[in-house]
Amino acid sequence: MAETPTPESFLTTPRPQASAAAQMLPDGLVTAEASGLVTSVNRRAEQILGRSADELLGRDIREALPLETRNGESWWALTDPWNGLRIRTGHREKLLHLPDGAELLVTARYLRAGNAGPLGAILLSLRDAEARRRAEQDHAALISTIAHELRSPLTGVKGFTSTLLRRWDNFSEEQRITMLEAIDADADRLTRLITDLLDVSRIDTGRLRIHEVPIPTRPMLTRHVERAVATGRGEEGFSVVVEPGAEEVYADSDRLDQVLSNLVENAVRHGQGRVLLHAAPLAVDGSMGVVLSVSDDGAGIPAEQRRAVFGRFWHGPSGTGTGLGLYIVKGIAEAHGGWAEIDDAEDAGAVVRVFFPGEPA
Numbered sequence: 001m002a003e004t005p006t007p008e009s010f011l012t013t014p015r016p017q018a019s020a021a022a023q024m025l026p027d028g029l030v031t032a033e034a035s036g037l038v039t040s041v042n043r044r045a046e047q048i049l050g051r052s053a054d055e056l057l058g059r060d061i062r063e064a065l066p067l068e069t070r071n072g073e074s075w076w077a078l079t080d081p082w083n084g085l086r087i088r089t090g091h092r093e094k095l096l097h098l099p100d101g102a103e104l105l106v107t108a109r110y111l112r113a114g115n116a117g118p119l120g121a122i123l124l125s126l127r128d129a130e131a132r133r134r135a136e137q138d139h140a141a142l143i144s145t146i147a148h149e150l151r152s153p154l155t156g157v158k159g160f161t162s163t164l165l166r167r168w169d170n171f172s173e174e175q176r177i178t179m180l181e182a183i184d185a186d187a188d189r190l191t192r193l194i195t196d197l198l199d200v201s202r203i204d205t206g207r208l209r210i211h212e213v214p215i216p217t218r219p220m221l222t223r224h225v226e227r228a229v230a231t232g233r234g235e236e237g238f239s240v241v242v243e244p245g246a247e248e249v250y251a252d253s254d255r256l257d258q259v260l261s262n263l264v265e266n267a268v269r270h271g272q273g274r275v276l277l278h279a280a281p282l283a284v285d286g287s288m289g290v291v292l293s294v295s296d297d298g299a300g301i302p303a304e305q306r307r308a309v310f311g312r313f314w315h316g317p318s319g320t321g322t323g324l325g326l327y328i329v330k331g332i333a334e335a336h337g338g339w340a341e342i343d344d345a346e347d348a349g350a351v352v353r354v355f356f357p358g359e360p361a
Helices: 015-022 043-049 075-079 130-170 173-205 217-230 253-270 303-309 325-335
Strands: 028-033 038-041 090-097 103-112 119-128 212-216 238-242 248-252 275-284 287-295 339-344 350-357
Touching (some): 075 090, 212 217, 217 238, 217 248, 217 253, 217 287, 248 287, 253 350, 325 350
Antiparallel strands (some): 090 103, 103 119, 212 248
């Protein structure tokens, strides 16, 4: 298998071969000789810059690519590979701009003759900054979403505590208990939001830790029904089915609790009143595991939207919540070595299935 060429190899490779090798690079590559005249531009660089090689070849690289810093200063004047320190061999990737506002991620290599010798060539590796921009937008959206969600419970906590502190004697014991219960509920909501935020970070970086133990399935499912009923939902709307062979699931207890909390909350929010919690055995690659399913009787999810359901910031028709719940469900399932999927329920609505293998991940 042929090795991917390195930028330095273009100086010691015959020009036709170097040109062909440059086209194999996944990033844009612009090279210039010691005088600064551009000698080669690969196809990826043409795509990133939106300019043909003919427009750049033979021109001074400082004029062909007038790179600027965020402050509008000339990057070439700051780096000056011709008259600057001779021990300098390049610069790490940096976000730079062109005069038209286009953003580029630029890595520079200065090839010299021997240690601290005169400049032999300049190589610029270019990457489109769009992926970085999207990542920054995602992080900004995450911060905005969490800030918005935190504001509501914090307002409630602040309002009730201030009222109790100022007018404690004016309220009856029953009224005080009601306000303290509201404060407690808002505090729980804040804790869940912060936990979600931390878990998103752990999932993104692959640092979500799990500690799997055998967990009885029915008591776990029943406990989540009881929690939903305690919030005012009718018990008659919930059903729990555990098939033979699925009486026990091997998972992290806290993470499994988190998965079921998100799924039941979604089913209650998007359904019309009927929620089914179901556990069934499933063999995958010769090994048995358990599929936990939560079904609702709502409008369901169109097939073309199902891939997006497990992404960050997806919201159903209600448009409520952080949009992180199913992203976390999928991340937890995959951390166990399992998977999550969404489908049509048997009668109506949607069903989310989460598979947990029978052996540790």
